[in-house]
Each structure stands twice: as structure tokens, then as C-alpha cells.
Amino acid sequence: ENVLTQSPGTLSFSPGERATLSCRATQSVTSNYLAWYQQRPGQTPRLLIHGASTRATGIPDRFSGSGSGTDFTLTISRLEPEDFAVYYCQQYASLPYTFGQGTKLDIK
């Protein structure tokens, strides 16, 4: 099983700041089959990024993904109030599909 670790568990920022979230895998993620999801309180998860760096349809360009192998990053260039949520990474290269434990973005 490819275990994904997101650290830290919580990050605090002010609106307008730049946020960088980390996701590290225990095994190399083949073909960069890594996705990022956003989950706002009480809402369903929403796809942000797939293939490590491709934004999903309708996702603002302030969201960007990068990385390869075992280290991946989600960057939010300028935080908007609606961006304060929990973010999960997920690998879909091998079964079982696995998610990171999530990083919560808090308002400072």
C-alpha cells in the first residue's frame, strides 16, 4: 500500500497570502497519478488537480500542483476566504487507492 503523508495537519494563513501544502508518498507514484481535492465544511470533496499538475475544469488558476515521484505540492498563490478548507492528496496509480490524512487551512 502506498501511504501518503500530508504535513503539517493544520496551517494558518491570512487571506492574500501564499500557501504551500505537501504530500509525500512511501512509494513512487507511477505516471504522477496524483490528485488533490478540496473539502469545505459540510460539503463533498471537490477535485482540484489531477496528474499532479493539471487543474480540473473550472478551478481558478491560483491553484497549482507540482512534483513527481514521491513528493508533491499544492500551491495556492493568493488565498481567498473560500479557500480555507481541508485539502487531501490521493494516488490513483495502484490499488488500494489511498488518500493523505488531509491538511486543514485555517484563517490566522
Added chain:
Amino acid sequence: EVQLVESGGGLVKPGGSLRLSCGGSGFSFSNYNMNWVRQAPGKGLEWVSSISSGNSYIYYEDSVKGRFTISRDNSKNSLYLQMNSLRAEDTAVYYCARLSGTGWFDPWGQGTLVTVSS
């Protein structure tokens, strides 16, 4: 609009059974692999099971093998999860999600809550 709608959640006693359903609309349901993902209260996301578009391939997370059965009826645009021998640790919101492209999950349904408690 592509939409997934789950139903069938509820309160069940340990050892009991429940059948979840997920209806798809706005896309060719029979062309897509489908998944169940769960989220325990206050916890993260956990993949549960996948089924291929034509029922050829079925996979389960280890803790539900032998207890849960995924199935689909493409004529009804529906996905199912039969859950038997339920345990307290199965308590979660269960989401169905379409497997898109090379394997990411999009979209997700709104979820249905399963509570296992005496």
C-alpha cells in the same frame, strides 16, 4: 449536469446489514468505472471499493473484504454497496464517485450517513 445521488444510509445495529444506492445522471453511466469512498466523523477519506464499467473488475479495501459487495445495474444507471456484518468502525458518510480519465475521482455524490450503533 453530471450528478451522483446516494441513498440508503441510516442507523443499524452491529452485525446488521444495509444496502446503499447511488444514481448517476447527466453522463453515460455504463461507460465509467465507479467507486465508494467513506469518511468517518471528523476523519479523512478512505477508498472502499471499485467496480469497472462492465462489472469485469471489482476491488475492495482489506477491512471490508468478505463483508461488503459492490454491484451496479447499468440499465438503471445505478451503483450499489451491500454492507453486511457491520461494525462500529464502519460508521461514516459513504460517497459514490465516478472514476474519470486515468483514475481520479470526479464528481462525488453528496454522501449518505451510515451509523452502526446499538
